[in-house]
Amino acid sequence: MSITQLSDVAGLALLPAGLQDGLPPDAAHEAALVEQMIATLAGYGYERVKPPLLEFEDSLLAGPGEQVAQQTFRLMDPISQRMMGLRADMTPQVARIAASRLGRAPRPLRLCYAGEVLRVRGNQLRPERQFAQVGAELLGSDAPAADAEVVRLAADALQSLGLKSLSIDLSLPTLVGGLLADLHITEDAGRALRSALDRKDAAAVHAAAGDSAPLFDGLLRAVGPVGKALPALQALDLPEAARREVAGLAQVVEQVAREAPELRLTVDPVEHRGYEYQTGLSFTLFATGVRGELGRGGRYAAIGAQGVEDRATGFTLFMDTLLRALPAVQRRKRVYLPIGTDPAQARGLRATGWVTVAGLEPVADPLAEAQRLQCGHLLQDGVLHEVENE
């Protein structure tokens, strides 16, 4: 073996930053989690769609896609000579399918999806440049029951994986903007107020709010567990539009709490960062002790079948965070079958959940061979023997 060959092999292991090989048993575990969640979504009538990895950048980066334009790899289509993008997010693709190919399907339309997305750069919270998304979109309804359904559905999908101590942070990202307009707050004062709200700086909020100080002070205090935050929010003297938003939030909270009382719901009515394309009730999913968000969702404006805007809500779950949140899995029980084992017997073992590892040549010591191949069992003369593995 030459040094060149050795360095060849080392070179082969090198992947671009943020890209990685999924190995056993993690790769199988991830796929099983994805299919489990999709099965949950399907149970609620969400039908699977599968958009392509590449499409023309005009359609990929339209509407909500604009948010990830900077993060999207581009390449030239040699056939059409037009630029294509490698998807960095699947939501815009699903909204496109709903508006075009499924434009005539009855509303509300429920769709779900799972697939890989690619990003030009990772960041500190998410170093991965490729990760899988699983999500659902509910198009064509602005009923609070639609918001409640997607919140509960996201939680149900995560709970189906055995994930416990889930918390959901609800937000109204358009609330503050609406208030600033309704209360005729100047642009400069509005900018100062927004920045103070973002920093949760009570003194600065109070100073910037002028006559509306009592309202914004109250808004800043209406943060935390719903049991406390929602009544505080409802007690505020809000203009009509904001009052309607809060009433909608209360209906959603009420329905989710009734159907899934174990969920920990919190409210932050002033949070809007990361919800730049959201047009109403939005939410982020966390699990206690897990770094980063498990997923996020909310209302957005999708282009509708008739060119008008569809009233849509939905969510996306991130497999990279989810895999960090869940315990590692065990390998399935493996049995070594020496060469010459009756094929019917092998089939029988597989049918009852065994993984069969066939010997390809005769070996002197089948027990040692089973051990070497990491099998916990050996079949010999039709009898299963346990193999001691360290």
Added chain:
Amino acid sequence: MSITQLSDVAGLALLPAGLQDGLPPDAAHEAALVEQMIATLAGYGYERVKPPLLEFEDSLLAGPGEQVAQQTFRLMDPISQRMMGLRADMTPQVARIAASRLGRAPRPLRLCYAGEVLRVRGNQLRPERQFAQVGAELLGSDAPAADAEVVRLAADALQSLGLKSLSIDLSLPTLVGGLLADLHITEDAGRALRSALDRKDAAAVHAAAGDSAPLFDGLLRAVGPVGKALPALQALDLPEAARREVAGLAQVVEQVAREAPELRLTVDPVEHRGYEYQTGLSFTLFATGVRGELGRGGRYAAIGAQGVEDRATGFTLFMDTLLRALPAVQRRKRVYLPIGTDPAQARGLRATGWVTVAGLEPVADPLAEAQRLQCGHLLQDGVLHEVENE
């Protein structure tokens, strides 16, 4: 609605040639087929790996990857400033993982995978520029039992989908090259002979083979169902190396026929096109009445853990052909639940296999609403009613 908006929606539906949206129920069907086949492979001890969609072109296009270099989309990694390729085939990636990250795992090493691949251009047989592959690789054994295992495994994975009338065409793509060398046939005569064999032109084969005409005439006749072709091949007066290849083929045929007697096996010992990187027994899978191959596989040289070559065999199945080969699926049974339905009742229905479609607002005629939402059933006052759908 303006004309601009209408054309916007039409524009959204336009995808690059060879790329498409998977719609309900096909997208769910494809995913279920993939997981079913992976489950079959896992039952034989093939553990799943998941290589990234993008990697450096040096590693992606090394060895067997060279074959698809022309078909691989390239893009620049802004982080490393090196060129990356979007995978056009997963086999080279799996071989890379086996050699690098799993270099110390015991041999034989069994790996499987499923994922999307992208190609720069489609062709007449496969217009798709994106399709899913499912495959298995068995590394570190040159025993005929290894070849037999992968042939039977490919068939088992396909049969697990309910695919019937499978036929497997076995080939020895290095046989003719070895014969030309062993029989000291000149390069020009060899080229003429190879071309005549490719065209199955008996007269031209006879003319080009010179002294070796009886052997090559016989080789050309040893094509077809194994029961006839294999004895014809064994009866030929072959040089030692070729005789060993044929003996290996016979052992594989014997083992596959014993374990899966229902498979239709054919032999074409002179076929080598499409097997350019194969180094021994190779095969293509077909189903009666289905255009195109379902998959292909065979022996190849993988870079080994120690820089030496690993003795590898494996196969890849193509989801685009498979979806054409299988009957379309029916939607699962859907039940419409008017708003206010007891959540516990809804959960109970989902737990017993129903798809529940929740009403989001009160409706005057729940039966008509169930019909409009393509539900075959309606739950009213705790009772399931059948809904007539045209």
